[in-house]
Amino acid sequence: MDFLFQGFLQAFKLLLTGDPETYSAVAATVTVSSYAMAVSLLMGIPLGFALGHFRFPGRRAVRLVVDTMLSLPTVFVGLMVYALISRQGPLGQMGLLFTLPGIAIGQTLLALPVVIALGATTVESMDANLRTMLISLGAGRRQLLLGILWEARHGLVEAGLTAYGRVMTEVGIAMMVGGNIKWHTRTITTAIALETSKGMFAMGIALGMVLLLIAFFTTSAASLIKRK
Amino acid sequence: MPLYELKNIAHQYNGHLALSIDHWVLESGRITGLSGPNGSGKSTLLKLLGFVERPTSGQIFLNGRKTVPFDAVVRETVALLPQATFLLKRSVYHNVEYGLRLRGLSRLTDNRVREAMSLVGLDFDHFAHRPWYALSGGEAHRVALAARLALRPKVLLLDEPTTSVDAASAQHIKSATLYAHQQWGSSVVIVSHEHQWLHEISHEILYLFQGKLLGSGHRTLLFGPWLPADDRKVYMLLIGEQRFEAPHPPPEAIHQVAAIAAIDLSILPHDNVMVPAPGRLQGTLTSMSLERITGRIHATVGMGSVVFHVVVPPEIFNRGGFTPGSAVWISYQPDDVVWY
Ligand SMILES: Nc1ncnc2c1ncn2[C@@H]1O[C@H](COP(=O)(O)OP(=O)(O)O)[C@@H](O)[C@H]1O
Numbered sequence: 053m054d055f056l057f058q059g060f061l062q063a064f065k066l067l068l069t070g071d072p073e074t075y076s077a078v079a080a081t082v083t084v085s086s087y088a089m090a091v092s093l094l095m096g097i098p099l100g101f102a103l104g105h106f107r108f109p110g111r112r113a114v115r116l117v118v119d120t121m122l123s124l125p126t127v128f129v130g131l132m133v134y135a136l137i138s139r140q141g142p143l144g145q146m147g148l149l150f151t152l153p154g155i156a157i158g159q160t161l162l163a164l165p166v167v168i169a170l171g172a173t174t175v176e177s178m179d180a181n182l183r184t185m186l187i188s189l190g191a192g193r194r195q196l197l198l199g200i201l202w203e204a205r206h207g208l209v210e211a212g213l214t215a216y217g218r219v220m221t222e223v224g225i226a227m228m229v230g231g232n233i234k235w236h237t238r239t240i241t242t243a244i245a246l247e248t249s250k251g252m253f254a255m256g257i258a259l260g261m262v263l264l265l266i267a268f269f270t271t272s273a274a275s276l277i278k279r280k
Numbered sequence: 281m282p283l284y285e286l287k288n289i290a291h292q293y294n295g296h297l298a299l300s301i302d303h304w305v306l307e308s309g310r311i312t313g314l315s316g317p318n319g320s321g322k323s324t325l326l327k328l329l330g331f332v333e334r335p336t337s338g339q340i341f342l343n344g345r346k347t348v349p350f351d352a353v354v355r356e357t358v359a360l361l362p363q364a365t366f367l368l369k370r371s372v373y374h375n376v377e378y379g380l381r382l383r384g385l386s387r388l389t390d391n392r393v394r395e396a397m398s399l400v401g402l403d404f405d406h407f408a409h410r411p412w413y414a415l416s417g418g419e420a421h422r423v424a425l426a427a428r429l430a431l432r433p434k435v436l437l438l439d440e441p442t443t444s445v446d447a448a449s450a451q452h453i454k455s456a457t458l459y460a461h462q463q464w465g466s467s468v469v470i471v472s473h474e475h476q477w478l479h480e481i482s483h484e485i486l487y488l489f490q491g492k493l494l495g496s497g498h499r500t501l502l503f504g505p506w507l508p509a510d511d512r513k514v515y516m517l518l519i520g521e522q523r524f525e526a527p528h529p530p531p532e533a534i535h536q537v538a539a540i541a542a543i544d545l546s547i548l549p550h551d552n553v554m555v556p557a558p559g560r561l562q563g564t565l566t567s568m569s570l571e572r573i574t575g576r577i578h579a580t581v582g583m584g585s586v587v588f589h590v591v592v593p594p595e596i597f598n599r600g601g602f603t604p605g606s607a608v609w610i611s612y613q614p615d616d617v618v619w620y
């Protein structure tokens with residue numbers, strides 16, 4: 053059990069002394085997850101809203117597909133993206149394999165269904181009376197959409213945070229698509245996997261703590277939106 | 281020019297026909313009561329008039345112009361208070377000002393919010409900054425009404441505004457409704473089960489039954505069951521073995537609902553010597569009131585579960601003998617019965 057305590061101490065040491073290897077992994081993690089989340093939210097919120105708000109033919113089928121994609125295994129996504137961007141793949145020319153944007157593509161595939169599905173559920177469960185109320189007070193089309201989005205903000209932030217959780221904790225994609233290259237595509241989770249395989253548990257725990265700290269700050273920022 | 285004109289309106293929910301109105305005109309500057317059993321399509325009609333929903337088929341003309349939801353003229357003209365209370369998860373103040381903000385009228389906000397809140401009897405200092413969850417049901421509904429009144433709408437549509445609120449709230453809602461009509465000239469449509477109030481306040485009362493408008497006027501509806509009587513007549517059995525007789529319904533009267541207008545019923549105190557006869561019924565005077573809008577005196581006469589609405593001419597009223605609780609006669613001509 054001693055390595056738990058050692059891990060805590062080491063986490064602070066790594067962060068306070070500005071350990072370059074740790075900070076490189078932190079930077080990779082933050083970069084990749086920011087890309088993935090930005091794209092997922094920009095695409096996922098409108099799509100989720102549309103899926104939850106509008107009645108169109110085939111809506112249930114779309115819903116079923118999106119819900120199924122919530123269970124996508126990360127290694128499977130990793131494999132698919134790998135096949136897509138490896139030298140022989142259809143997107144091979146773009147040289148995305150073993151790069152941060154490559155990982156971000158995979159993580160977007162992971163986060164997007166979460167944002168869409170939970171976003172749609174949130175919008176769907178909004179009181180039908182909200183729509184009536186907004187229109188009856190004179191909301192135009194745009195004001196109606198914005199009004200519903202605003203009232204749904206808690207659920208949407210929650211959807212974003214859930215997706216963010218999936219992105220931050222995944223190893224499969226970063227490992228397969230990124231290749232865990234030191235100073236380059238090594239993220240916190242792949243670093244943990246490596247340290248653990250070397251038997252350096254304390255180091256692994258230290259990195260885990262760092263990951264949690266990042267999550268803590270992001271979640272706190274997000275809850276500020278919710279509190280409003 | 282009429283305020284509303286509806287043409288060939290049909291509205292369905294999942295293939296189920298909830299409302300069907302071939303032609304209907306509503307004049308401007310009036311208070312119209314809308315009554316009818318649950319599920320008869322009252323809320324649906326109000327949502328169409330409020331342009332919250334688009335009819336499945338047919339056209340609605342507002343001030344002579346064909347109008348659909350989200351038209352600019354709607355927000356300048358109409359405000360609907362839906363049946364279910366729904367507030368935004370914000371303070372009372374923000375709820376009341378919301379419609380003004382949507383219209384970009386923020387410079388008016390503070391005065392209008394104060395005015396609207398006082399109209400519904402909510403003390404500004406006491407309530408303005410309360411959160412939405414710290415209100416009783418009646419207070420919440422008054423806040424919702426205040427949000428509409430803040431807009432000083434030309435057309436105010438109220439869907440059962442006094443149902444399921446406490447008596448004090450109902451009183452405030454009623455007086456605010458009258459104020460809107462008298463001070464701003466608002467046309468008002470009120471859906472309510474409170475007949476007494478509707479008779480008091482409305483120029484006209486409309487009845488909806490199974491999605492159809494059963495004409496208008498202050499009157500009593502009788503739903504049967506109808507039993508055959510002599511010479512092609514039918515009757516409905518009332519309390520004390522009394523019969524309400526009417527001519528046999530014509531084939532087009534699909535609903536089998538009989539209506540008798542309040543002005544076609546005469547009323548006499550019980551000490552007038554009369555014998556029960558066709559077209560003559562004995563009941564209990566349950567209320568007398570002044571129809572504030574029309575200036576007529578209005579009485580209700582109960583016979584078991586049936587309540588007759590009667591207009592009392594001043595010369596009859598002045599003879600006296602009308603104390604609520606006392607027995608009275610009402611009489612009518614069976615030929616004045618209208619069938620639906
Ligand atoms: N959103 C809806 N979806 C399906 N059916 C509805 C909906 N709203 C109303 N209805 C149905 O339409 C009919 C008329 O309803 P409504 O206009 O609410 O009646 P009222 O207000 O007179 O009680 C009822 O049979 C009701 O069940």
Ligand SMILES: [Mg+2]
Nearest residue numbers: 322323324363
């Ligand atoms: Mg209703």
